[in-house]
Amino acid sequence: MNTLDALNQAFLVYPQTLKQKPRVAYAGTRGSYGEEASLSYFKKDCQLFPFKTFEDVFIALNKGNIDYGVLPIENSSTGSIAAVYDLLSQYQYFIVGEQEIHARHCLLAPQGTSLASIEEVYSHPQGFSQSEEFLRDYPQWKCIPYYNTAIAAAYVAEQNNPKMAAIASKQAGEIYNLEILAENINFSQTNVTRFVIISRNIELFQDPGQVSIAFHLPHRPGALYEIIGIFSVFSLNLCKIESRPLLKENWEYLFFIDFTGNISQNTLTNLIPIIQEKVEYFQFLGYYPPYSENNDTAL
Ligand SMILES: O=C(O)C(=O)C[C@]1(C(=O)O)C=C[C@@H](O)C=C1
Structure with missing residues (x-):
């Protein structure tokens, strides 16, 4: 089914409500930020399925074993999580919601450990980059990338x-009975990670206001300029542009755009064909309620 037909079909059942106790997959384990994002979005009313990697979440969705996946896509201080963008283009699933989480990292180690005895630190690469300034004071430590912050904490405890030591949440420290040697070691004190909720189908929950799309442009002068101009004509507000390399063509890119504005079914059915005409490849990623602190759109 083409994008517009799928979107119009989703509008027939708008607004959709979440089914009871959806099966939700996230990357990590107990005490991970992914778990926190899942519980915050689904208001604890879900069955959680932890997986080791981001791709495992897409695979579980593909097998039909779960209803939704929860994945980090962007951090306020380190930027986009490239692997998740690449998986979104590879698997062609849809964003149906988003959730923000404050990532306050701690340095965790077995009880009784002192800073002086530490030689190796385990965390997700994002945990390291978000704690870069703190780690600069300990150049002798070997930073070993691990699947996930909380999986690293569980490993260090074991x-x-x-x-x-591990860099993970305070909650992970409590769950795995690790000592907190340093708290809030993230260099930005407003360190927020934005997670997307993904589904196999387009699902439109109450008050969607943000759209995500991806496209590949013909390599000619003005191609991106023309697309950006369309958003201006429709009075739409671009919130984010990201580009990722196309694997089959060196130095060519897939652009990801998020936009908000006064968007209706009509706006989308007019806008999408205009964009499709100007691009070589188009992917509709979702039309969903933007995150707000007192967001309970899904339930
Ligand atoms: O969920 C976790 O605990 C992770 O390790 C993943 C992740 C990420 O990839 O961004 C999630 C939130 C924080 O930004 C740091 C790490």
């Missing part, structure tokens, strides 16, 4: 070795 090893029970005073040479090892």
Whole structure:
């Protein structure tokens, strides 16, 4: 089914409501930011399925074993999470919502450990980059990338070795009985990670106001300028542009755009064909309620 037909079909059942106790997949384990984002979005009324990697979440969705996936897409201080953008284009699933989480990282180690005994630190690469300034004071530490912040904390707890520490949430420290050697080590004190909720189908929950699309442009002068101009004509507000390399063509890119504005079914059915005409490839990623702190759109 083409994008417009799928979108119009979704409008027939708008607004959709979440089914009871949806099966929700996230990357991590207990105490991860992914778990926190899932529980915050689904208001604890869900069955949680933790997986090791971001791609495992897409695979579970593909198998039909779960209803929704929850994935980090962007951090306020380190920017886009490129792997998730690439997976979104690869798997062609849809964003149906978003959730923001304050990521307050801690340095965690087995009880009784001192800073001086640490030699190795485990975390997700995002945990390291968001704590870059703190880590600069300890150049002797070896930073070892791990699947996820909380999986790293669980591993350090299991090893029970005073040479090892993890960067993860305070909650992970409590769950795995680790000592908190330093708190709030993220360099930005407003460190927020934005998660997207993905589904196999387009689902339109109450008051969607943000659209995400991706496209590949012909390589000619003015191609991007012309697309950007369309948003201006429709009085739409561009919130984010990201570009990712196209694997089959060196130095060519897939552009991801998020926009908001006064968007109706009519706006989308007029806008999408105009964009499609100007691009070589178009992917509709979703029309969903933008995050707000007292957001309970899904339930
Ligand atoms: O969910 C977690 O705990 C993760 O390790 C993943 C992740 C990420 O990839 O951005 C999630 C939130 C924080 O930004 C740091 C790490």
